[in-house]
Each structure stands twice: as C-alpha cells, then as structure tokens.
Amino acid sequence: MAAEAIPATKLAYFDDMWTVESTATLLSQLQTEDGRIALILDATIFYPQGGGQPADTGFITGAASGFKFVVEDVKLKDGLVYHYGAFENPQDDCFCIPKMGEKLSLRVNLQRRDFNSRLHSAGHLLDICMHKVGLSHLEPGKGYHFSDGPFVEYKGIIPQDLLQIKQQELEKEANALILTGGKVSASILPYDEASEWCGGDLPSYISKDSTPRIVKLGDHPGCPCGGTHVADIANIKSLMVTHIRTKKGFTKVFYNISP
Ligand SMILES: [Zn+2]
Numbered sequence: 466m467a468a469e470a471i472p473a474t475k476l477a478y479f480d481d482m483w484t485v486e487s488t489a490t491l492l493s494q495l496q497t498e499d500g501r502i503a504l505i506l507d508a509t510i511f512y513p514q515g516g517g518q519p520a521d522t523g524f525i526t527g528a529a530s531g532f533k534f535v536v537e538d539v540k541l542k543d544g545l546v547y548h549y550g551a552f553e554n555p556q557d558d559c560f561c562i563p564k565m566g567e568k569l570s571l572r573v574n575l576q577r578r579d580f581n582s583r584l585h586s587a588g589h590l591l592d593i594c595m596h597k598v599g600l601s602h603l604e605p606g607k608g609y610h611f612s613d614g615p616f617v618e619y620k621g622i623i624p625q626d627l628l629q630i631k632q633q634e635l636e637k638e639a640n641a642l643i644l645t646g647g648k649v650s651a652s653i654l655p656y657d658e659a660s661e662w663c664g665g666d667l668p669s670y671i672s673k674d675s676t677p678r679i680v681k682l683g684d685h686p687g688c689p690c691g692g693t694h695v696a697d698i699a700n701i702k703s704l705m706v707t708h709i710r711t712k713k714g715f716t717k718v719f720y721n722i723s724p
Pocket residue numbers: 516585589608689690691692
C-alpha cells in the first residue's frame with residue numbers, strides 16, 4: 466500500500482495520555498531509504514517526537530504471525546505515524562512476517578514515557594511560575610523537554626542582577642506547587658472555550674477555526690500542547706532551575722527533575 470493511500474493514524478495518546486498498552490491494526494510495512502523498517506497502524510499510543518518531547522520506544526507484537534518488533538523511534542509525517550525499528554526473532558530459522566490487517570499488541574516503554582511526561586509537565590509548571598515571580602511580561606516560545614539540558618525559551622530579557630534571585634524564586638515556587646499537587650488534564654476544545662482555559666487568549670499560530678488540545682495543570686491557566694503529561698502535578702516530584710541565560714532579547718530557563 467502506498468503511504469499516500471493510508472488513512473491518517475489515530476493519535477490515541479491525544480485523548481488518553483496514560484494508556485501504555487493497547488491494540489491496533491497493521492496497515493503498512495515500509496523500508497526506508499536508510500534501510501530502516503517502519504510500521505504504520507490505524508491507531509497508536511506511541512508518542513512521535515515533536516513539541517519538544519522525545520519519541521516513545523517499546524514493542525509491537527503480532528500474535529497471529531508471531532513477530533516482535535522493537536520500536537526505536539517514532540515520527541509523525543503528513544498525518545501518519547511511522548514506528549521505526551527492527552524485528553526481533555527468537556530463532557534464526559524462524560522469520561515471522563507480519564500480515565497486513567493483522568491485530569497487533571502495542572506496549573510503550575513505561576519508564577521512558579513516565580520520565581518524558583514528568584519533564585514535559587515540569588516545563589509547563591515552570592511557565593506557570595514565571596507569572597508568579599513577576600516575569601509574566603516574558604512571552605513563552607519553544608520548550609525543549611529532552612533530558613540533555615531541558616529549557617523553556619522566552620522572548621524578552623531579565624536584567625543580569627536579577628537572574629540569580631529569579632532562579633531561586635522559580636525553583637521555590639515550582640516545588641511549592643509540586644507539594645500542593647493538582648490534577649492534570651488534556652482536552653480538545655472549541656476555540657473560544659480553549660481561549661478561556663488559557664486565561665483569555667491563545668497564541669497566534671492557533672487558527673480560529675481549529676479545536677486545539679489544551680493541557681491544564683491544576684487550577685492554573687492552560688496552554689495548547691500535543692504532548693504527554695503526568696496525571697498530577699505532584700508526580701513531577703521535584704524541579705531544579707539549573708540556570709537562566711538571557712541574551713539578544715531572549716531568555717532560556719534551564720531546568721531538570723529528579724531521576
Ligand atoms: Zn507542552
């Protein structure tokens with residue numbers, strides 16, 4: 466089946482961020498130019514890299530044909546989710562070939578997902594704290610929620626003599642909110658309602674005729690996001706603001722979480 470004839474993959478993690486085992490139907494198996502194998506399914510719980518969050522890893526198995534596929538990377542392209550990886554065969558003489566239309570079992574690496582969700586939620590929490598420490602005039606830009614130096618970037622600067630005190634205030638505020646806790650939700654909403662959930666306005670890249678997915682931490686204003694998050698703010702456990710760098714009109718707030 467040509468990739469363009471395959472219907473868009475249903476992003477099951479969009480509605481339910483906490484399911485790490487599910488079933489789906491195999492629609493296509495492709496070999497990429499660099500020799501990698503990609504599976505395309507009708508629906509997936511695997512998070513494809515994007516929005517500053519790394520991809521999930523895990524397994525896809527087919528009971529009928531007996532194959533096990535190790536998912537090493539996941540990408541979303543033109544509505545299709547590509548699960549990249551390799552087949553793991555128990556014996557050399559048994560090469561199990563998946564059948565199109567076969568019912569598959571999906572299992573996401575829970576430990577990795579959990580850490581990525583905590584790191585992503587911590588970035589959102591940090592943004593909430595920016596308002597609480599008097600830095601709400603800084604305009605949030607991109608977030609980088611990978612373990613090798615996560616940060617949230619803002620348009621605007623913090624005066625050099627305030628950097629250290631703001632770093633301390635942010636960290637203190639974030640850990641106080643973690644201690645209090647609060648339910649985390651992700652909802653797909655009509656534009657006006659979404660705007661309300663986000664404190665009255667949405668970033669300009671959200672089109673007025675769309676139904677954005679809004680992630681909300683506790684009672685704090687939400688923001689549009691396609692990522693996965695913890696179920697409760699308390700699950701972030703602890704947040705360190707490692708340093709703040711401000712230059713050329715931009716500020717990066719670097720942070721980390723406990724393992
Ligand atoms: Zn996000």
